[in-house]
Amino acid sequence: MESCKFEKEIIEMAGDIKVLVSEFKAMNGSLRNYKSLQETHETDSKPYRHKIDVIWAVFHTVKWAIGLLFGTGVLFKIFEWWSR
Numbered sequence: 001m002e003s004c005k006f007e008k009e010i011i012e013m014a015g016d017i018k019v020l021v022s023e024f025k026a027m028n029g030s031l032r033n034y035k036s037l038q039e040t041h042e043t044d045s046k047p048y049r050h051k052i053d054v055i056w057a058v059f060h061t062v063k064w065a066i067g068l069l070f071g072t073g074v075l076f077k078i079f080e081w082w083s084r
Contacts, residue, residue: 004010069075
């Protein structure tokens with residue numbers, strides 16, 4: 001039987017695969033922990049996101065209301081009517 005000319009590479013790859021497998025096994029617990037923390041974060045952040053949505057909605061509503069009042073001239077007509 002001939003010796004394999006790739007024996008050195010195969011042994012090196014086997015060592016690398018063993019290292020990768022051991023790292024994946026070690027990560028398994030941390031991935032589960034990360035997943036539970038992420039789910040907790042998503043649950044806890046919903047009220048905060050709702051508050052931010054309300055703030056943006058109010059901001060844009062006020063912006064458009066001011067733009068319409070000044071843009072259409074209604075505010076100036078009311079001021080002229082009031083000043084008579």
